[in-house]
Amino acid sequence: MAATGARGGRALPRVPTSADLVRAAARSRREARTRTRRMLARLAFVVQCGLGAATAWWVASHVLGHQRPFFAPVTAIVSLGLSYGQRLRRVVEVMIGVAVGVFVGDAFVHFFGSGTWQIVVVVVLAMSIAALLGAGPLLTTQAGVQSVIVTTLTAAPGYAFTRWLDAVVGGVVALLFTVLAPTAPIRRPRQQASVVVQEIGEILSETVRAVRDRDSDLATATLARARSSESMLDELRSLSAEGIAVVRLSPFRRRHLPGVQAIADLLEPLDRAIRNLRVLVRRAAVATWRDEPVPPAYLRLVEALAEVTGDIARELGERRLPTNARAGLYQVAELSAVLDPMSGLSAEVMRAQIRSMVVDLLMLTGLSADEARDHVPESMTTGPEDG
Structure with missing residues (x-):
């Protein structure tokens, strides 16, 4: 029978025994080992994403001369990350999805500006184009996300379509990293x-x-x-x-x-x-x-x-x-x-x-x-x- 306290006959909380503490400690060690193994298994992939992002930024900023090429490293990370385990085909799909979203957003903002109704049109348009190109639900969503980012972040004067080019640079860098140094296919x-x-x-x-x-x-x-x-x-x-x-x-x-x-x-x-x-x-x-x-x-x-x-x-x-x-x-x-x-x-x-x-x-x-x-x-x- 459960022990009751002096007030209201409520049951007292169960005091953990030494066996409970041993089991909890063992469970914590197992979880720590599992998490460590998972981290080590993906360490090469994580390093690859870091190097890919840095390479894409360097190419867009130093080779192409773009100011703050935000979409270059972002596209590289997204392409490599969403393609983990299905690298070559998926990295091309992600690159296309991101590039479509950025291009539609850039083009629409250039001609019609940024605002509430523009976001609606841009998202619908970008996701529709991605779907027509054969992208799946995840990549279609990615196209919509990128188009929103482009629509809400106004480009500097004279740099209307550089963000689309930055996205292409990031995708190409991700593709090269996938081909030259694949981490998962083997x-x-x-x-x-x-x-x-x-x-x-x-x-x-x-x-x-x-x-x-x-x-x-x-x-x-x-x-x-x-x-x-x-x-x-x-x-x-x-x-x-x-x-x-x-x-x-x-x-x-x-x-x-x-x-x-x-x-x-x-x-x-x-x-x-x-x-x-x-x-x-x-x-x-x-x-x-x-x-x-x-x-x-x-x-x-x-x-x-x-x-x-x-x-x-x-x-x-x-x-x-x-x-x-x-x-x-x-x-x-x-x-x-x-x-x-x-x-x-x-x-x-x-x-x-x-x-x-x-x-x-x-x-x-x-x-x-x-x-x-x-x-x-x-x-x-x-x-x-x-x-």
Whole structure:
């Protein structure tokens, strides 16, 4: 029963125990480490933004002779910042969005002056032009923001259109920095590939728990999670394509093309693995909902596959081809050939998908499709065909 005070019978505040303080301290240390790692991971990107802004300012002020070229460093930072992780294509889009906003604002103010109704017209016009040029919602908004800034900050006499030129300078500097010294395209695709594989492993683990505990709610949630994993693969596709484009253009990073291409080659087996995962999880959910029996040996196969998948994710994150995971996959393949005569439809579909996923994951370790299939033996009795 909660302790009460002398006045009004109100409960006294709980006094933190030493265990509470220890847990709080541990949580604070974890958060500090996480924040530090995040800062260090983006340090090169932050330095690049600083150097890009300074370079854009120097070019606009010393080479072009513009007074207070505010939009040059701003455009450089915005272009680099909004394009982090999607550098080459996005930096061009941002540069166009900013340049359109600044140009429309400059032109309108030059002819019609600055005021309330001018802001309305300029924003609508700048955002409409950006949308017509194919910009997305974020970049269309950026065009509107820049047009407002230009409309409200009156240019000095004789410098009506220099702000637009400053924005172009900032965008070009950002583009050069992206091509000559990219910070993300090499590292991000491999990191995302590791994240996708780790997600597959976690979904497999949750599937086992849902079936063993006959937890229908967890089965439903896991199925939804499996279906949403496609978005993570879409992000990997985008990062991989951007990485290849940037590395091919950057003279300093061209040597990394084989590594970036190797991650792109993982897209097909990863796509197949996620498709097979969704089928496996769906049948596991059906077995849970209908209380169908799933042999313990089949659940142990899913557990083993989840463990090996975690190993693959770690090796990918450490920039290694996950060849060490092959032994575990070979073992799962051998055990998956044993058919339990007491299993039902859902369980057999699960076993078939396990065998198909073994092939997909073996391809992630560097084997060809034929080599991977050769390591999955035929079922000891008549069973579903392998995918």
